[in-house]
Amino acid sequence: MRWRNPKAPFSSVLRSRAFVLALLVVLAVLLAGRSVLPLRFWTSSLLAVLAALFLSLASCTAVQFRSAAARFASLSTSAASLALSCTTTLSWPASADLAQVLEQAAQLLRDFGYRPLPVPAPFTGLRAAKHTAGWWGSPVFHFGLLLLLLAAALISLTQTWGRTVLVEGETFTDRRVEYLVFRQGPWASFHPFRVKFRLDRVEATYRPDGQVEDFASAVTLLGQEGRAVAATSIAGGHPLRQGEVTVYRNVFGYAPVVRFAVQNSQERPAPLPFGPRPTLVVLDTLGLSGEGEKYTGSFVEPTSQKKVSFTFLPDYDSTAGRGMSKAPKRPTLLVTVGQDALARQGVLPLGQSLTLAGLSMDFLGYRRWASFTVVSCRGVSLLWAGFLLSLTGAALLYLLNPRWVQLTLSPEGQLCLQGGSRRAPQLLAEDLSRLAERLGARKPESEEGSS
């Protein structure tokens, strides 16, 4: 195998066109196969490809920066050797003042947005370049991508992410046990007590057809000693930020308050909230279109040890036997006591009682619950920097097409127009043809070619 640079075969591979292309193709294939490949294999393959891509990107970006800097430096010296093509030769009568023609050409080039470049000492003519900042486009774009990859890695290593559920009136104190689901990266530190708040109300708005339009959670921020500090709201697009901890809204549902009594036994005096903790949580199943919304959950009644399953329908239509909308117009519980063949089912509207399989239930009311995602991570500013740099680089790359021209005056009174551009030869040809036209030569004799 022949390396581009035998002294550094590793960096040769990292920067090789085939390797970069292969990585991009493998990454696209891996992403496409996410739902069919085994998760462990997919995750490890993705990490390996991203790591290789990071190294390759870093290596290529360094070379691109060096190359752009070298181009800039060479342009600013008079000894720069320009790659030239697209030759047009113009001639003037012997009486013409060629120095004036050259001055006019310089002015025209300035009008076209070119800036003059230094010329070598024995050279009679001028050099100019345009949009050379476009050379920075590719390195800046790739550097932005590099930062994005770095930020993604930093976030996944330092992030803590948890989900919690609060019923109206409950307080969140950022203790680990309050999270239903909790994940943290290997470099993360948990943040107990950085944020404390009480959920006062879940406020939902409904469309005319009864579907939920939006919802927000009104919360009271609490100080470390538990005193109310401020009232605020957590809504979609408006998370609560407390230092490095951010609390996002998630979903909301209902927690019916039901009083149970086992027949022929002493009645339980206090209402039992059918509440939000893992075995009691009312699941949000987002009802199908036209069926209204359902919230389901199950519960083992402690005295009778019977399993009780509830379906809460905010707007129950007894004629149709199903929910109609998500607005709580006729809150109703569909109750199942027991399991399998012994299960007994019944309908329990708000404020009424029902007895099934020896278990008496009073539907006393309902409260809303809301779930929240609590996140803290480092690396977000790096992510933003990556976004901005990659967009800036892409804009430079796309909008600025570097090109340069060289006008050489021969002792025979001919002006040779040459130029170069890797990215936009058509634009260069247009510039040269406009220049030739505006200079008003006696006989513009055009010939396409390269020198």
Added chain:
Amino acid sequence: MSGSMVTAEIALHWVAVGFYALSAVLYFVALTFGKERLHRYASSLTWVALAFHTAALGLRWAAAGRIPSYGRYETFSSLVWVAVVVFTALRLARPELEPLGAVVMPVSFLLIGFAVMASPELKSSPRSFSTYWLVIHVLFAKLTFGATLVGTGLGWLGVSQERRAARPIALAATGSAWDKLPPAPVLDELSCRFIGLGFLALAVMLISGSIWANLAWGSYWGWEPVETWSLIAWLVYGIYLHLRRSYGWRGRRAAWVASLGLALFLFALWGLGSVFDNQHSRYFQ
């Protein structure tokens, strides 16, 4: 008030569909049978269609009180509108590219036909949608489609032009619409410029979408199918640009890769919603 606006908007949409159909047929006939003068009529019909379409979308926007990009009806209608605007801007700048209508207009007609077959019911969006990140996300999604459709069309026109140039002179019809088109290398270069614009727009779409997702749900990236497949389409366009730059891919091979990117983008936009239930599907279906 809103009801009568929606009725008028639906009628305007159907009129636009009719004009798009006529324009598509004329562009196609002009290019296939070399009837260059038909371009004038096709161009006028496109202007008329665009005027009706703009009025329809304007009414829709006013009636809904938000950018019309919610549900299949609005999403595809506005996609087509942006694609036709991109094409119109291009032919104003370079009238010799008029024959590109033979690619852009039939695709636009099919997509707007697909849009108006969906329910035109005015859906209200959640309040969390009223953020400028969403507007940026949606607008750049549409610009991606417009730029990549035009870019892919130019690529294939370049391929056809190249084949035509390679034919013996006796077989290559002269005085046809093809003569008006620039040579294949110019078409190929323009195609690359538009795909580059699409690549940039898709990057902005992905970034603004992830910022919005973070604000709404606390996560920049959720591995949602539409997100993932849009990223794949972006990677394919990245591969396209690398293939052109590093391996000098031009012509047919480049046009195939550009078409693959466009197909993936459309699959992400609509096809996925039909296969998997996802967060985006309720906005597209």
